[in-house]
Amino acid sequence: MPFKTRRATTSAPSAFTETARLQGVDFGYAKGPRVLRDVDLLLPRGSFHFLTGPSGAGKSSLLRLLHLTAAPGKGRLSLFGEETQGLRNRDVTAFRRRIGVVFQDFRLMAHLSVFDNAALPLRLAGRRPEDYGPDVEEMLRWVGLGGRMDDLPETLSGGEKQRLAIARAVIGKPDLILADEPTGNVDAAMGARLLKLFQGLNRMGATVLIASHDTALAERSGAGVLHLENGRIHGGTA
Numbered sequence: 001m002p003f004k005t006r007r008a009t010t011s012a013p014s015a016f017t018e019t020a021r022l023q024g025v026d027f028g029y030a031k032g033p034r035v036l037r038d039v040d041l042l043l044p045r046g047s048f049h050f051l052t053g054p055s056g057a058g059k060s061s062l063l064r065l066l067h068l069t070a071a072p073g074k075g076r077l078s079l080f081g082e083e084t085q086g087l088r089n090r091d092v093t094a095f096r097r098r099i100g101v102v103f104q105d106f107r108l109m110a111h112l113s114v115f116d117n118a119a120l121p122l123r124l125a126g127r128r129p130e131d132y133g134p135d136v137e138e139m140l141r142w143v144g145l146g147g148r149m150d151d152l153p154e155t156l157s158g159g160e161k162q163r164l165a166i167a168r169a170v171i172g173k174p175d176l177i178l179a180d181e182p183t184g185n186v187d188a189a190m191g192a193r194l195l196k197l198f199q200g201l202n203r204m205g206a207t208v209l210i211a212s213h214d215t216a217l218a219e220r221s222g223a224g225v226l227h228l229e230n231g232r233i234h235g236g237t238a
């Protein structure tokens with residue numbers, strides 16, 4: 001497992017105990033139905049949850065709120081113990097640097113190699129290639145892309161793109177990992193390996209939330225399960 005001996009966070013140690021808290025959150029899109037209704041949710045620091053629920057229930061939307069790419073219509077959202085309402089753009093960027101996110105559509109950088117995609121969070125954090133090279137290579141080998149480092153994303157299969165997106169999300173050892181269907185395109189053995197990666201990062205301190213239809217994987221993981229349906233969350237701590 002990559003990062004065996006190191007802390008799970010690149011940010012300065014801070015005293016937060018709640019990675020995320022939603023209180024009375026309503027959310028809906030301008031031209032769509034109300035997606036979340038009066039949701040209360042607490043993700044304690046170092047917790048690991050799966051987020052399940054039928055297609056269209058709002059799992060991706062909830063991850064978007066936690067990534068600050070969408071804002072609650074009503075209610076409060078705090079991250080790392082800090083209120084997020086009214087943040088300036090540069091504060092949003094600072095929050096996002098502490099979050100590793102795996103989007104359902106991967107959002108890889110088409111003009112960057114596999115290696116450079118995976119290394120992007122470290123480069124943006126100001127680290128030098130000579131320092132991060134071995135970490136990135138180790139991570140890419142772990143997700144089975146050790147032989148593809150110089151290739152462009154367009155040459156990868158769906159599952160390979162997904163694994164690259166995961167490598168990029170976790171390489172900076174973020175405080176919070178949000179992953180949207182991260183095992184949707186891989187076989188069971190790779191799914192188990194990726195779960196191990198998330199579990200390892202969680203043991204090192206990261207808070208993990210994985211949206212998934214794979215209830216078998218969720219059950220096998222031993223993680224908490226939050227179920228989203230009809231705009232409300234069942235399970236977890238509020």
Ligand SMILES: Nc1ncnc2c1ncn2[C@@H]1O[C@H](COP(=O)(O)OP(=O)(O)OP(=O)(O)O)[C@@H](O)[C@H]1O
Pocket residue numbers: 029030031032033035053054055056057058059060061062
């Ligand atoms: N950009 C958007 N504009 C308007 N409505 C949207 C938008 N994105 C999602 N929706 C709607 O919001 C609701 C929740 O969608 P969301 O993608 O969060 O669900 P989900 O649980 O992640 O679904 P899936 O499991 O199919 O990925 C759905 O009714 C969807 O049609």
